[in-house]
Amino acid sequence: xxxxxxxxxxxxxxxxxxxxxxxxxxxxxxxxxxxxxxxxxxxxxxxxxxxxxxxxxxxxxxxxxxxxxxxxxxxxxxxxxxxxxxxxxxxxxxxxxxxxxxxxxxxxxxxxxxxxxxxxxxxxxxxxxxxxxxxxxxxxxxxxxxxxxxxxxxxxxxxxxxxxxxxxxxxxxxxxxxxxxxxxxxxxxxxxxxxxxxxxxxxxxxxxxxxxxxxxxxxxxxxxxxxxxxxxxxxxxxxxxxxxxxxxxxxxxxxxxxxxxxxxxxxxxxxxxxxxxxxxxxxxxxxxxxxxxxxxxxxxxxxxxxxxxxx
Ligand SMILES: Cc1cc2nc3c(=O)[nH]c(=O)nc-3n(C[C@H](O)[C@H](O)[C@H](O)COP(=O)(O)OP(=O)(O)OC[C@H]3O[C@@H](n4cnc5c(N)ncnc54)[C@H](O)[C@@H]3O)c2cc1C
Ligand code: SF4
Numbered sequence: 001x002x003x004x005x006x007x008x009x010x011x012x013x014x015x016x017x018x019x020x021x022x023x024x025x026x027x028x029x030x031x032x033x034x035x036x037x038x039x040x041x042x043x044x045x046x047x048x049x050x051x052x053x054x055x056x057x058x059x060x061x062x063x064x065x066x067x068x069x070x071x072x073x074x075x076x077x078x079x080x081x082x083x084x085x086x087x088x089x090x091x092x093x094x095x096x097x098x099x100x101x102x103x104x105x106x107x108x109x110x111x112x113x114x115x116x117x118x119x120x121x122x123x124x125x126x127x128x129x130x131x132x133x134x135x136x137x138x139x140x141x142x143x144x145x146x147x148x149x150x151x152x153x154x155x156x157x158x159x160x161x162x163x164x165x166x167x168x169x170x171x172x173x174x175x176x177x178x179x180x181x182x183x184x185x186x187x188x189x190x191x192x193x194x195x196x197x198x199x200x201x202x203x204x205x206x207x208x209x210x211x212x213x214x215x216x217x218x219x220x221x222x223x224x225x226x227x228x229x230x231x232x233x234x235x236x237x238x239x240x241x242x243x244x245x246x247x248x249x250x251x252x253x254x255x256x257x258x259x260x261x262x263x264x265x266x267x268x269x270x271x272x273x274x275x276x277x278x279x280x281x282x283x284x285x286x287x288x289x290x291x292x293x294x295x296x297x298x299x300x301x302x303x304x305x306x307x308x309x310x311x
Pocket of ligand 1 (some may be wrong): 028030031033118159206
């Protein structure tokens with residue numbers, strides 16, 4: 001059952017933030033709504049006010065200059081592939097966006113919403129009725145993790161596909177709040193706590209994504225899932241290589257936050273793979289087993305290294 005009792009359409013970022021500040025603790029911003037509404041239907045989100053930010057025109061633009069590619073947070077995933085500069089310079093981002101959900105969902109889903117979508121887990125991404133029968137886990141106010149049996153930590157999976165591609169090319173995000181506007185590395189907002197996966201003020205608005213143009217990247221993106229459309233990731237990898245030989249490996253779906261490993265062309269690549277695997281926190285909360293997902297990290301990374309002609 002959807003529990004939101006009210007809905008307000010914001011006209012600007014200032015307007016959205018001032019409405020949010022008056023309703024602290026009971027609101028949720030909604031952009032494309034493809035994540036928020038599912039969480040509501042599943043009884044995992046009890047916000048009683050939805051503040052619709054989808055018509056804030058300033059957040060719908062894409063700009064390119066000498067220093068940055070800037071993508072507004074409300075740009076739809078489906079629209080990225082219509083932008084020639086992004087297609088020719090950041091093909092891994094296009095692949096990541098095209099791998100989210102289904103074609104219909106991608107026409108509504110925004111890139112900002114994708115970076116902030118809720119973590120998932122086989123025991124959480126279920127109806128209220130299902131979860132009542134199975135028992136509540138830590139992420140649903142219960143006192144045990146149903147996947148691991150542990151009582152302390154939730155390792156719901158970080159599932160945003162575009163975040164993995166964006167972190168591999170060193171993306172920054174602009175956060176707009178009533179007090180200030182800040183620019184920070186995208187990865188810095190992800191906590192690794194499966195219950196509260198992002199460190200972002202409730203009222204803050206993600207306004208843009210900036211990809212610096214001071215380095216040229218070649219990137220390879222891969223995603224493991226059972227069905228080619230609809231399924232959330234079981235493992236996402238993005239590997240980027242700069243002209244100066246810097247390697248950035250980013251993994252999704254295998255921890256409550258992105259896993260990042262840095263290296264250089266010429267490093268022992270097997271050691272980089274081992275480091276990536278040992279930094280994950282994979283538990284059996286996916287349709288694929290923990291052991292299989294671990295094995296697939298090495299498979300995907302080796303394939304990516306080959307495609308980047310590192311081996
Ligand atoms: C069947 C199905 C399959 C899916 N498969 C995938 C998948 O494979 N990969 C994947 O990554 N996702 C998947 N999703 C989740 C979702 O569709 C995407 O993550 C989508 O990009 C979310 O964008 P949105 O605009 O709809 O976000 P919304 O639902 O509107 O918002 C998501 C969250 O972000 C917050 N938010 C949104 N925009 C802003 C902003 N600018 N500033 C501050 N807060 C903001 C909202 O408050 C909310 O917490 C799937 C969803 C469905 C229903
Ligand atoms: S990892 Fe455990 S606590 Fe977290 S959502 Fe899954 S079952 Fe719940």
